Amino acid sequence: MAPFYGLDDRTSAPITLFCGIQHVLAMFVGIITPPLIIAGALGLSLADSAFLISMALFTSGITTFIQVRRFGPLGSGLLSVQGTSFTFVPLAIQSGAAGGLPLIFGLSMAAAPLQMILSRFLGFARRLFPPIVTGSVVLLIGMSLIRVGMRDMAGGVGVDDFGHPRHLLLGAFVLIIIILLNRFGRGFVATVSIALGLLCGYVLAALLGRIDFTPLAEAGWWSFPQPLRYGLSFDVVYFLPWLIAYFVTTLESIGDLTATSQVSRQPVDGPVFLRRIKGGVLADGFNSIVAGCFNAMPNTTFSQNNGVIGLTGVAARRVGYAVAAWLVLLGLFPKFAALISIMPKPVLGGATVVMFAMVAIAGLRIAFRDGLTLRNELILAVTLALGMGVIMVPEAAGNLQFYDGENALLQGVQQSLQIVAQSGLAVGAITAATLNLIFPERPAEEDRLN
Numbered sequence: 001m002a003p004f005y006g007l008d009d010r011t012s013a014p015i016t017l018f019c020g021i022q023h024v025l026a027m028f029v030g031i032i033t034p035p036l037i038i039a040g041a042l043g044l045s046l047a048d049s050a051f052l053i054s055m056a057l058f059t060s061g062i063t064t065f066i067q068v069r070r071f072g073p074l075g076s077g078l079l080s081v082q083g084t085s086f087t088f089v090p091l092a093i094q095s096g097a098a099g100g101l102p103l104i105f106g107l108s109m110a111a112a113p114l115q116m117i118l119s120r121f122l123g124f125a126r127r128l129f130p131p132i133v134t135g136s137v138v139l140l141i142g143m144s145l146i147r148v149g150m151r152d153m154a155g156g157v158g159v160d161d162f163g164h165p166r167h168l169l170l171g172a173f174v175l176i177i178i179i180l181l182n183r184f185g186r187g188f189v190a191t192v193s194i195a196l197g198l199l200c201g202y203v204l205a206a207l208l209g210r211i212d213f214t215p216l217a218e219a220g221w222w223s224f225p226q227p228l229r230y231g232l233s234f235d236v237v238y239f240l241p242w243l244i245a246y247f248v249t250t251l252e253s254i255g256d257l258t259a260t261s262q263v264s265r266q267p268v269d270g271p272v273f274l275r276r277i278k279g280g281v282l283a284d285g286f287n288s289i290v291a292g293c294f295n296a297m298p299n300t301t302f303s304q305n306n307g308v309i310g311l312t313g314v315a316a317r318r319v320g321y322a323v324a325a326w327l328v329l330l331g332l333f334p335k336f337a338a339l340i341s342i343m344p345k346p347v348l349g350g351a352t353v354v355m356f357a358m359v360a361i362a363g364l365r366i367a368f369r370d371g372l373t374l375r376n377e378l379i380l381a382v383t384l385a386l387g388m389g390v391i392m393v394p395e396a397a398g399n400l401q402f403y404d405g406e407n408a409l410l411q412g413v414q415q416s417l418q419i420v421a422q423s424g425l426a427v428g429a430i431t432a433a434t435l436n437l438i439f440p441e442r443p444a445e446e447d448r449l450n
Helices: 013-042 046-069 086-111 113-119 122-128 131-153 165-184 193-207 214-218 236-263 270-293 304-312 317-332 334-341 345-367 374-392 408-421 424-438 443-449
Strands: none
Touching (some): 013 046, 013 086, 013 317, 013 334, 086 113, 086 236, 086 270, 113 270, 122 270, 131 304, 131 345, 165 193, 165 345, 193 304, 236 304, 236 408, 236 424, 317 334, 374 424, 408 424
């Protein structure tokens, strides 16, 4: 069994570095995918695509350091890492089609202060987010991510032989290695079980000829940051949907930070917890402005890494600094990023599928912290039904249209509602918060399940 390292514990240099790599591996695909999708949709050149990916990694390192280090009220002070939420991808594609990269970065920076403003009012909203609400959202986050891990384990989206045994067996090999090392390893070996499992899978895939090293040879050695390289522009027509997207990611961040507190064995209520939530959301808004300056998409808290903390038992802040350093290094030296990016999807999926399940388990613990009651069961059931329903069948809300005219304001309102309706996490959070207000606790009834 691996020992547990708390927030302020000092970890050895090897543990710090290897745990940092584990977090980077868990989030790497999530960081580079949004700029890849946006660049492809806008038809950008290979040089611009490579630059956007490098800046996404570099910026994630800078913003992660701000989030973990905490500067006054800015940052959660938890081992909470930063990256781009997929909520912003469709908005970026639409805005980019109208005004290119300058409009994307201009709108992302202009709308980011909304999160900073919302962070100052979270204290008044505490009764909207008791454990049953935040726990339900965290559970939704974990369950939605499991699907991503399983897709990777089966070969990754778009492969011709999706679900072929050769993919599943490679992923299962990584999963088994991680389980054995985590449960039967001692000390350092158990702590870095994820990194060792991924390394074993990487080597096995290379020996089987499953890795194409061409991107590694073609990648450049150095990528220098160029603030505001593409300039900035603004269009009020596209502004409202960006504001809604930041509101949605604020709800997601509250869930992410709650999960981080839970797996880090920190309070999930009370003044310390509230201060961390407010600081984390404030940092999300500030970091998104920083990201825009460095030609990157908005940065928010990542939920994938909570599974790494839960599985390894390492919540030390020092590891967060290592994550930030690795990300900056990957952003500045594309060769290193390419070495990770060519990792076969089944190798990554074999590790992430169990890490994401750990996030869901943390959500269950939070949701039922005040007891397994009939009221809490109902709230959780309805939240999961609607939230997971949208996640699994997003097209169910794809035709939410009430206006087909040319009024820019009404078009913006309609698009904003579509963003909310197609986000399972937003639907789940709103559902849980609403039911929590509608159905107050009644002790005489609630005891029936206790």
